[in-house]
Amino acid sequence: MKPLLRNLAEMTAHRDHLRLEVSVLSTLLLQGRDTRVRALEMFTHDGETWLRPRSWSEGGSIVTSEYEALADPAAFALPELPELAKCIASGGKSVGRVEEHGHTLWMPVWLGERAHACLEITQPKAFTRHQRDVIAGVYLVYQNYQSLLDYSERDALTGLLNRKTFDEQFARQPGVESWDARQDPEVPGQWLAVVDIDHFKLVNDRFGHLYGDEVLILVANRLRSLFRSQDRIFRFGGEEFVVLLRSATLAQARMALERLRSTIEAHEFPQIGHITVSIGFAAAQGGAPVEVIGRADQALYFAKEHGRNQVRHYEDLVASASLGQKVAHDEVELF
Incomplete structure (x- = not known):
């Protein structure tokens, strides 16, 4: 015994x-x-x-x-x-x-x-x-x-993974340190996406937090149904969600995120009607979790500032100089 x-x-x-x-x-x-x-x-x-x-x-x-x-x-x-x-x-x-x-x-x-x-x-x-x-x-x-x-x-409202579990889940991603999205976009890799509900404050202000919570729950359900079991979905707080996509090419990642965006746009939420989401995503390699999130956030902010309801890829924006002058300082990237 x-x-x-x-x-x-x-x-x-x-x-x-x-x-x-x-x-x-x-x-x-x-x-x-x-x-x-x-x-x-x-x-x-x-x-x-x-x-x-x-x-x-x-x-x-x-x-x-x-x-x-x-x-x-x-x-x-x-x-x-x-x-x-x-x-x-x-x-x-x-x-x-x-x-x-x-x-x-x-x-x-x-x-x-x-x-x-x-x-x-x-x-x-x-x-x-x-x-x-x-x-x-x-x-x-x-x-x-x-x-x-x-x-x-788990997040108490949506049942998604919560913020404090993110670093551990990020570290479990296979090949994060060695994989480089720039080598070959057709090679499956890892991606991080930040999803933000557009004008969510107006939903709470106009309809109340009870309906706002229902929107969050329904968006979380859509996230669960549209991504694979090997992917990881988090609620970071408020109206912001984070998705870790595993073993996907750039085209597959973009397609999955566009499918999420269009599904949310087409869905009619009770009492609220239609809402939209803005999404920024980046390759999940070449830095600590907070750095990768920062890159996806840069793409998200660009989407927000250029009309919302769209998916933006960080590496594409850097390549086209859409994010402004990039200055390298050791391992930190400043914009």
């Missing part, structure tokens, strides 16, 4: 979702010498739910995937595990399968009404009553702690 308690203590010491996941798998791995464990990430692609192994046991240790969800060759559609699909559809907590080569137990990890991951445990023999009790206890601790972490990282 002591190793289990020690692992539980270590598990709840983490403030990072992936490290927490690795820790809980290590704890479950203690259940038997021949036990195998996996954490399956759930994501949506073309309207269908998919899973992919994000962390798993290998040689007595836990390893994690190097792939983004959509690019993972090990990903598979949820219907390939019909027992799990049925369990998730009914809001269940666990389901098992018995096969010749072993016994498997799946436990969906829920955040609110949505299952975002699943723990999988496989062993040659049937699970004993004691094993099931211990596994269920670890699972509940993990899910409750995941919920607490998620609550601390």
Whole structure:
């Protein structure tokens, strides 16, 4: 029991979702010498739910995937595990399968009404009553702690990631330091966009903050629906949102942001009518998070000052000298 308690203590010491996941798998791995464990990430692609192994046991240790969800060759559609699909559809907590080569137990990890991951445990023999009790206890601790972490990282109004989580998410972007958007615009890279609702103060002043909050919630919903599961969306406060687009070419990033702009413009908001957004974006490389945000902000301000309701790319504006004289001073760019 002591190793289990020690692992539980270590598990709840983490403030990072992936490290927490690795820790809980290590704890479950203690259940038997021949036990195998996996954490399956759930994501949506073309309207269908998919899973992919994000962390798993290998040689007595836990390893994690190097792939983004959509690019993972090990990903598979949820219907390939019909027992799990049925369990998730009914809001269940666990389901098992018995096969010749072993016994498997799946436990969906829920955040609110949505299952975002699943723990999988496989062993040659049937699970004993004691094993099931211990596994269920670890699972509940993990899910409750995941919920607490998620609550601390989310904006209370919109449910999007909040400002304090941005630096950590930015640092997780693969290849940010080595990738350069100027080398080849056709090479997928990382992009940061700042989205600002035009004339939002007038909405609050004319209709009240209750309708203003509803606009923010509906815009957040559009952001969630128009971007991929591998992208990250934040509310920075007020009417400003930030999007980290991962593994996209310049053309793909521009198309995704234009789609957002036109979708917001076409939507009729209750009582308010139509609103617009201005968007500035930049390559997410070549500096600290605050520097990259500063570049995207420059493009956003240009959009605001030149008619609003448009998408502007920082590197394009610099190349055309639209932002004025650029003066280099060590690693700081002044305008």
